[in-house]
Every structure is written in structure tokens, then in C-alpha cells.
Amino acid sequence: MRRLLITVLAAAALAACGTPAPEPAADGATITHRYGETTVPADPQRVVTVGFTDHDAVLALGVVPVAYTGWLADAPLPWQDFGDAAPVVLDESALDAEQVAAARPDLILAVHSAITQEEYDVLSGIAPTVAPADGVDFGTPWQDQTRTIGTALGRAAEADALVADVEARFAEAAAAHPEFAGQTGVVGLTSPDGTYYAYGPDDARARFLGALGFGQSAEIGALAGDSFFATVSAERFDLLGDAGVLVWIAATDAERAALEANPAYAALGAVQQGRDVFPAYDPLGIALTYNTPLSLPYALDGVLPALSAAADGDPATGA
Numbered sequence: 001m002r003r004l005l006i007t008v009l010a011a012a013a014l015a016a017c018g019t020p021a022p023e024p025a026a027d028g029a030t031i032t033h034r035y036g037e038t039t040v041p042a043d044p045q046r047v048v049t050v051g052f053t054d055h056d057a058v059l060a061l062g063v064v065p066v067a068y069t070g071w072l073a074d075a076p077l078p079w080q081d082f083g084d085a086a087p088v089v090l091d092e093s094a095l096d097a098e099q100v101a102a103a104r105p106d107l108i109l110a111v112h113s114a115i116t117q118e119e120y121d122v123l124s125g126i127a128p129t130v131a132p133a134d135g136v137d138f139g140t141p142w143q144d145q146t147r148t149i150g151t152a153l154g155r156a157a158e159a160d161a162l163v164a165d166v167e168a169r170f171a172e173a174a175a176a177h178p179e180f181a182g183q184t185g186v187v188g189l190t191s192p193d194g195t196y197y198a199y200g201p202d203d204a205r206a207r208f209l210g211a212l213g214f215g216q217s218a219e220i221g222a223l224a225g226d227s228f229f230a231t232v233s234a235e236r237f238d239l240l241g242d243a244g245v246l247v248w249i250a251a252t253d254a255e256r257a258a259l260e261a262n263p264a265y266a267a268l269g270a271v272q273q274g275r276d277v278f279p280a281y282d283p284l285g286i287a288l289t290y291n292t293p294l295s296l297p298y299a300l301d302g303v304l305p306a307l308s309a310a311a312d313g314d315p316a317t318g319a
Contacts, residue, residue, distance in 0.1 A: 029151045033111075033131040035120045040128050040152045044107035047153070048100055050123065051112035052092065052138070056080065056292035057149040058109070061158055067103040072286050079287065079298040101126045107152060111145050114138060136228050139202040142291050143167070162293050169297055170211040173304055177212065179311050183244030185214030187288070188232070190248060190255035196232045198240065200224025204291030208299065209247070212307070217242055237264040245310045246276040247303070249285040275310045279303050 028042035048067045049055040055068035059080055067088035074089060076082055088103055100108065100123065108129040114137035115123070123129040130152050133140055140148075143163045150159020174180060187205040189197040198220045199206045206216060219239045223230035232239055240246060246268075250256040256278055259265055270276055279285055279302065287299035 028154055029156075031130050031148060031151060033148075034134045035117055035131045038124070038128050038130050040130065041106050043154055044152070046103065046105050047107045047109065048090075048103050048105035048127070050090070050100065050108055050110040050115065050129075051132075051145075053112045053290045053292050053295075054109040054145070054149060056290060056294045057111075057142075057146045057159075058153070060146070060162055060293045061150055061153055061155045063153055063155075066105065067100070072289065077286060077290075077295070078283050079294040097122050097126065109149060109152065111140055111148050112138060136202040136226060138204075139228050141207065142204060142293065142296070146293050166293050166296050167211075169300060173300060174211070174213040177304075177308055177311070180213035180307070183214055183311055184217050184242050185209035185212075185245045185247065186217050186220060186240055186243040187247045187249065188240075189229075190250040190259055192252075192255060194234060194258060196234065196237075196259070197229045198223075198232050199229050200227065203228040205247075205249070205288050208288060208291060208296070209245075212304075214245065234262050234264060237262070237268060240268055240270070243268070243270045244275060245307060246270050247288075247307070248276060248278050249281060249288065250278055251281050251285070277303070277306045277310050279306065 028040045030037050030039045047058055047063055047065045049058060049065050050069060052069055052071040055065050056079075058065050059082070064082055064085045065087050067090055069092050070089040071092050090099060105127040108123050108127050110120070110123065110129060110131050113132055115131060120129060120131050130148065133144060133148070146163050147156065147159045150156045150162075185206075187199045187203075187209060189199070191197070198217070200223075201207075201210075201216045201221045202224070210216060217240070219242065220230050223232075223239065248256070248259065250259070265271060279288065284299060284302040287295040287302065
């Protein structure tokens with residue numbers, strides 16, 4: 001998990017960048033979050049997104065950030081359009097206060113993040129900062145994330161319309177696939193070291209399936225507890241036994257091969273009946289992981305055919 005390097009005080013960071021931050025505009029909205037309240041400037045001009053996926057919502061609302069966190073990608077993803085702008089791409093693993101300050105922001109968005117109170121205090125010394133809401137780290141639903149960012153940008157009505165449009169697309173897909181209802185859907189992640197993860201009900205990827213009508217796994221939810229994921233060892237694949245459909249995000253072919261070669265995994269009913277799905281990691285796996293108003297339609301179009309084939313009960317049409 002990326003952490004800000006907070007050894008640089010905000011004042012020192014501002015001085016180091018050599019150029020003073022822009023004068024704040026008249027106050028806009030006041031946003032409540034886990035560390036208190038932030039009054040944001042009206043019509044912010046220089047937006048920096050520290051939250052891992054916050055730049056998607058900003059772009060969807062017609063604003064190009066001057067700097068954003070390059071999570072899982074060093075270049076624009078297929079659903080992102082920065083136009084002719086060339087924003088600074090912040091390193092997800094070594095983002096420091098000086099780097100943020102150098103962008104001279106008048107608004108910092110850290111909605112989809114796990115920043116601490118100390119990190120928030122440092123960022124707030126640079127510019128008004130919007131932290132995550134209360135709840136699980138990285139667990140803010142995309143709808144709330146979009147609306148919060150819309151409020152911060154002075155585009156609340158546009159954010160509401162955007163959320164309604166994307167939700168309507170999911171409602172249409174769920175209505176077209178009644179076979180999803182009543183089945184349990186689980187999204188998992190492979191790793192190079194052979195550890196496996198399953199996402200709990202507070203995770204964006206699990207919510208993706210939920211929006212299509214799939215139910216949540218009680219076993220995985222209990223194991224995840226207050227986190228957005230649960231660790232599932234290769235010896236405990238039985239925890240996935242109630243899954244009607246398994247969706248795996250595997251970054252490499254080798255990780256997928258290792259999973260499929262595990263006898264305990266191969267013995268699962270969902271696997272034997274062709275109900276496990278492996279969307280191409282780049283870009284569909286990343287689109288599922290981002291779970292934003294920009295990536296969701298892209299993910300839905302790309303993954304829906306495979307989900308339908310896996311959930312139809314016919315092993316011959318499994319994904």
C-alpha cells in the first residue's frame with residue numbers, strides 16, 4: 001500500500017517548489033470526511049488527485065488534473081482522455097509532499113485512498129484536501145466517490161447525472177441476465193508468490209458483480225472482516241465452494257497456470273462446470289479494479305459476455 005513520504009513538512013515543500021501556490025478562490029462547498037471538514041475553493045483550477053482512482057471521476061466531470069497518481073499504469077488507459085494536456089504522473093509507491101506541492105494545487109483529492117491523519121495534515125498544509133469518508137480503506141463506493149468529487153469541483157449536478165447513467169447501464173444488464181440473480185459471485189486476485197485474495201463486500205470489484213445481481217459470499221465476507229479483501233491460501237480453496245461464478249484478476253499467464261494446476265482449485269464445482277472467468281488483465285482486469293464512472297462501462301462491455309457464458313449452467317459455454 002502506497003504511503004506518502006511525510007518527512008517533508010508542507011511549508012518546506014512549498015518553499016522547495018520555488019513558485020507560490022495560486023491564490024485561493026472564494027470558498028465553495030464544505031465536505032465532511034474521516035478527518036473533519038474541508039472547505040474547498042470555488043471553481044478549482046489546479047487539481048491534484050492523490051486517491052488512486054480519483055482522476056477518473058475528475059476526467060469524467062470535464063476537468064483535467066495537473067497531477068494524478070499513476071496507479072497500475074504509466075500511460076493513459078483506454079477509457080481516459082487527457083486531451084492535449086500532459087499532467088504529472090505521481091508515483092503510487094513514493095509520492096511525497098514536495099512532489100505534490102510542486103504542482104501548485106488549489107485542491108487535493110484523496111477520496112480513494114488510505115491516507116492517515118498525519119498524511120492528511122501534511123497535504124492540508126499545501127492546499128485544501130478531501131480525505132476518504134469513514135469506513136474501510138479503499139472502500140468508498142464509486143457513486144459516493146463521484147458525488148464527493150463533483151461537489152468539490154462545483155459540478156454536483158453533473159456528478160449525479162453521471163452516476164445515474166452508469167447505474168442505468170448496470171440495471172439494464174442485470175435485467176437482460178436474470179440468470180445472475182441467486183448465484184454467488186466472487187472476484188479473486190492471484191499473486192506471484194502463490195497467495196490468493198478474494199474481495200469482500202466492501203470492495204469495488206465485489207460490488208461490480210453485486211450490481212449485476214450476483215450475491216456475496218458469506219464465507220469471504222466473514223474472513224475479510226474490516227478489510228476490503230481476504231487472504232485465501234491454496235489449502236483453503238474450499239472457502240470458494242459456494243461460488244456460482246469465479247472471476248479472477250491474474251496479471252500474468254504464469255499466475256493463472258499455477259492456479260489452474262492446483263488440485264484443490266480444480267476440484268471446485270465452479271471450476272469443473274466452467275464457471276470461472278479470467279478477463280484479460282490489461283485492460284479489463286485494470287478496468288474492474290478501477291471501478292469508476294469511466295472504467296465501469298468499459299469493464300461491463302468487456303466482461304459481460306464471459307459472465308453470461310459462465311453463469312448459464314452449461315459447461316460447454318464456460319469462459
